[in-house]
Amino acid sequence: MTASSLFSLVFLLLIISLFSAALASTHGLNDQSLIQQVVSSDGHDHDILMSAYHQFSSFKKEYNKTYLTQEEDDYRFGVFMSNLLQARRNQNLDPTAIHGVTKFSDLTPSEFCRKYLRLDGQIQLPKHLKTLPILPTDNLPTAFDWRDDDAVTGVKDQGSCGACWAFASIATVETAHFLANDKLVDMSEQQLIDCSHECTDDKVVCNRGCKGGKHILAYSYMLKVGGVEAAKDYPYTGIDTDSCKFDENKIVASIYDFNNIVADEDQYAANLVEYGTVAVRINGSMMQTYTGGIACPPCSDNFNHEVTLVGYGSDRHWIIKNSWGTDFGENGYYMLCKGKLTCGKNPEAIIPFANMTKATY
Incomplete structure (x- = not known):
């Protein structure tokens, strides 16, 4: 210079x-x-x-x-x-x-957080939540991506509705349903926004539509009501409403359980390969500027965004499906280096398991 x-x-x-x-x-x-x-x-x-x-x-x-x-x-x-x-x-x-x-x-960063990172902090995990057994990791594929099997729907856009929790949980259920039924169905986040008001056991944190929530509570809701509708039957509006329009006769997918993964990224990879996509919490503050490449931001205990792991690269960087549209990052995806999912306090990685269904599409 x-x-x-x-x-x-x-x-x-x-x-x-x-x-x-x-x-x-x-x-x-x-x-x-x-x-x-x-x-x-x-x-x-x-x-x-x-x-x-x-x-x-x-x-x-x-x-x-x-x-x-x-x-x-x-x-x-x-x-x-x-x-x-x-x-x-x-x-x-x-x-x-x-x-x-x-x-x-x-x-401004505060506006960005308010509109796109509306996620409450640490929560009390449900008493019934089980941790999956340790899987062997010696023979994992060098790289893996569920998109290669057409097991992941296209990137969606939550808009300024702070419902990343709904998008992360729906994305994992979409893949779980595909693996159980060989059908990839675009499912309804709006149903969760309108209808899921579950709270933690201590009642401190609840799903609050566009004002924030937790994917763990979304899974609990799906178990309680029996499942989720297709997006075409319950389309996304991106706004909070006072009315839940859920119709149990239009359920296209359901889950029978959801489990935690031990806080180890090799186990995240093993469970991803074995069972399907994984919902995780991350700190999304530096994602405001992200346009591509493999992000490796400083560790943080401030988990303010929920996203979906769909695969990993040969250097074990994570391929993350986000919910800010295809004009974010790498065609809607965020690449995160290995080690950043478990370096904060009390990380979470959740995977749902879908039922086989006779539903028509």
Whole structure:
């Protein structure tokens, strides 16, 4: 880097820092960890020195973003500029991934968490929840992906409804049902959002539709009511309603049990290969900037997102089905390096088991 370009970079970051401080004072924007724009992984400063307004205009066009007033547009531009502060930091913390402008780049971290990571913290596990026996791991496939067997439905989009818990549980049941019945059926997350209000044994945490929930409680609900409808019969709206429209006569899939997996990633892999896709909890905060590659973020005890393991790569990185649409990450998927699923306190990995059914589709 030349002396002149280094000076330009420092000057730009100084201007952005001052602008961010003013923005925080004006709008009460107190977030310290802000998302970044596209940056060069090799340390060159070309991208970061591009016109911020040009990047913002391109962002709005690509993601079809419009704002009701010029004041709101100006505010979002300020947020977008503020996100440059985190550019190098996220890339340096997570160099094997690619971090950049995403459809979430006009959101502050608190807005992003509120809309997409609505998940309560640690819960008391159900008393009846059993842990699966230890499986041998010596002869696991080098790489494995349930998508290769057409056992995984397409990536879905929860929108701004904080119901990742419903999407993770439905995704695993879809695969479990496929393995039991040789039929891949797109099932209804909206049924869970509208109808599943189960709580933990201590009543501290409950499923609350778009306001958050737990996949463990979703499985309990499916056991209680007998199953789940197809998405075509109970379509997704992405909003909370006061009405549960569940029709037991339209059940297309059911489970007879769901079990925990011992907190060991080799066991996660063995159970994934043996029994099907696995619902897990992760920290999704840095996913706001993720555009591709294999993410390897710092460990965290703050599990705020639920997702589905569908496979792993030859280096045992996890292939994760997310629920933010195909315009997130790698065509809707998130690649996570080995070791990050069990490095926090009290990790969870749950797998359901489906009944054979005579339902028509």
